[in-house]
Amino acid sequence: MAYVALYRRWRPDTFEGLVGQEHISRTLSRAVTSGQTSHAYLFTGPRGTGKTSTAKILARALNCAEGPTLTPCGVCSSCRSISDGSSMDVFEIDAASNRGIDEIRDLRESVKFAPTEGHYKIYIIDEVHMLTTEAFNALLKTLEEPPPRVIFILATTEPHKVPATIQSRCQRYDFHRITVMEIRDRLIYVCKESGIAAEEEALSIIAVQADGGMRDALSILDQCTALAEGLLTVERVQEALGLVGRAWIEKMALEIADRDAAALVTQLGVLLQNGRELKQILAELALHFRSLMIAGVGGTLGESELSSTQADALREAAARFTQDEIMGVLRCLNEAMQEIRTSPQPRIAVESMLIGLCRPSEGERTENAAVSSFNLADTARIARLEEEVRQLAARLAAGAAPAPSVSAGKASAVVPSERPSASPAKAAPVKTPSAPQTSAGASTEGAPRQLDGALWKKFQARLKERHKLAASLLSGADYEGATETHFFIRPATDMARDYITKRHRAVFEEVMTELAGRPLAVVCTGGEGEETVSTPSAPKMQEYPAPVAELLKIAGDEARVEAVAAHEKHRTTKTAPPSAENEPENDGYEVYEPTPDEEAEMFDMDELPSDENT
Numbered sequence: 001m002a003y004v005a006l007y008r009r010w011r012p013d014t015f016e017g018l019v020g021q022e023h024i025s026r027t028l029s030r031a032v033t034s035g036q037t038s039h040a041y042l043f044t045g046p047r048g049t050g051k052t053s054t055a056k057i058l059a060r061a062l063n064c065a066e067g068p069t070l071t072p073c074g075v076c077s078s079c080r081s082i083s084d085g086s087s088m089d090v091f092e093i094d095a096a097s098n099r100g101i102d103e104i105r106d107l108r109e110s111v112k113f114a115p116t117e118g119h120y121k122i123y124i125i126d127e128v129h130m131l132t133t134e135a136f137n138a139l140l141k142t143l144e145e146p147p148p149r150v151i152f153i154l155a156t157t158e159p160h161k162v163p164a165t166i167q168s169r170c171q172r173y174d175f176h177r178i179t180v181m182e183i184r185d186r187l188i189y190v191c192k193e194s195g196i197a198a199e200e201e202a203l204s205i206i207a208v209q210a211d212g213g214m215r216d217a218l219s220i221l222d223q224c225t226a227l228a229e230g231l232l233t234v235e236r237v238q239e240a241l242g243l244v245g246r247a248w249i250e251k252m253a254l255e256i257a258d259r260d261a262a263a264l265v266t267q268l269g270v271l272l273q274n275g276r277e278l279k280q281i282l283a284e285l286a287l288h289f290r291s292l293m294i295a296g297v298g299g300t301l302g303e304s305e306l307s308s309t310q311a312d313a314l315r316e317a318a319a320r321f322t323q324d325e326i327m328g329v330l331r332c333l334n335e336a337m338q339e340i341r342t343s344p345q346p347r348i349a350v351e352s353m354l355i356g357l358c359r360p361s362e363g364e365r366t367e368n369a370a371v372s373s374f375n376l377a378d379t380a381r382i383a384r385l386e387e388e389v390r391q392l393a394a395r396l397a398a399g400a401a402p403a404p405s406v407s408a409g410k411a412s413a414v415v416p417s418e419r420p421s422a423s424p425a426k427a428a429p430v431k432t433p434s435a436p437q438t439s440a441g442a443s444t445e446g447a448p449r450q451l452d453g454a455l456w457k458k459f460q461a462r463l464k465e466r467h468k469l470a471a472s473l474l475s476g477a478d479y480e481g482a483t484e485t486h487f488f489i490r491p492a493t494d495m496a497r498d499y500i501t502k503r504h505r506a507v508f509e510e511v512m513t514e515l516a517g518r519p520l521a522v523v524c525t526g527g528e529g530e531e532t533v534s535t536p537s538a539p540k541m542q543e544y545p546a547p548v549a550e551l552l553k554i555a556g557d558e559a560r561v562e563a564v565a566a567h568e569k570h571r572t573t574k575t576a577p578p579s580a581e582n583e584p585e586n587d588g589y590e591v592y593e594p595t596p597d598e599e600a601e602m603f604d605m606d607e608l609p610s611d612e613n614t
Helices: 022-034 051-063 077-084 101-110 133-144 180-194 200-209 214-227 234-241 246-257 261-273 278-296 308-318 323-339 346-358 360-397 439-445 453-466 468-472 494-502 505-516 546-555 596-602
Strands: 040-044 090-094 121-126 150-156 171-174 478-482 486-490 521-524
Touching (some): 051 121, 051 150, 090 101, 101 133, 180 200, 200 214, 246 278, 246 308, 278 323, 453 478, 453 505, 494 521
Parallel strands (some): 040 171, 090 121, 121 150, 486 521
Antiparallel strands (some): 478 486
């Protein structure tokens, strides 16, 4: 007779044989005995926890010749056909290979026929999450209203991939991971019934490596039994699975506690020589320190397959570390496991990490030294900045302000001087018909400003009450302080600046004057045509000669005038000022007026031409 694998031979055939799923076996047993079985079930959970086995147990319980019953006979034709997969009433479908809409259409056609032998027609769809969207949609209506005597059992390891519309039409049962103790007890029973001699510690190692799955545990036992010669020992299990072993890991942990870097590196070399992998060594060492961390905080170890002697030894080992040290070791191990994936020399990375674990004091001193050096540098920088801030505050309190830089585009006028100034094209601008700026205005512009936040808030509120359109121009504007005669605003946009200066200046000055208790003029800063401060006592508009006034009318409001001192007596008075457009650029040069003799020489004339020909 052909050999049958242990996981197939020991698959449970009754609800009582299910291991670790009592909550499910109890619920389904009551449903069978009461006759309240649902038309659709959804079994979810990790692999190897009994989903498909439970589906077959339910099918036998419902279709047994003596059923529905909780104890199928196992000898009737229905039970035998379900066990060997030849039943005409129980269909086991693998959705991974039958995931299309055509297969689901065939299923919809077959559900219309009544059961041939048993009481129910049962469809077990394994890995149902692999179905396509179209297949799920085709199954939806049949799943919601199936024909009589039809039951669907859907099994999946990834329930989040099953559409909510499918899940809402099924009774969902979540299978849990089987504990290590339950797997070990089941393995002991299997070995006893199968005549396999095995050490209990070896079976405990297999239970841990199964990771909560009974099928994986039986497969590992089958593999280790083939390697064992008579008795299944711990060494045989470790050799078959490539494990480091508890003794080696505990020894490495003690060497880390003793700060014995030489012995630790030597032991690592021995393990690598014996064929162990770096990743497996770090993984088992991390699991051991996790157990130490749990034991150190008083956590329960009942689920970790440890005997009372081993649990006491683990608590004693945990006492040699502080919780901070254990957590630091775990962080280093996790970082090393990430590093060896891409490192060209993973062994060097692991060895340096282990040596670092044995010498934490040096690392701490180096880190503390670096931190202290950074702290000293930061302290000196902060002290220097605080001193500069203190000096600036003192200067502001004393009324000192930096001298304003007067550029060609911001000065409003040029006062007459002893020597001629630049040409009108590059002269300091002044908006006509505004009066030229006086020395008093210039001194006011350099006067210290006072920032009064409360006054600014009152001004905004009062202006909003007085004129909402004008108040909207302050959106995003900055208040730059006030002097005895002016208050300064920096509008957010050029359009707001133009509206304030040309249309709403009066209401701005009226509201601020009321709040401040003294006449204040508004000054808009920023922009190319920034306003210049002028005093209320500015002189009246200057009267220009008739030709100049006529030119100003033609040029418009944007014209700029420079007051230039009169030259020698030879300067003609009938010649109009040259236009700024035709004047060549001569920044920084004086205007030269030729004498009559020089003009005659230039034109090769003995005398100057008359004014009519000029």
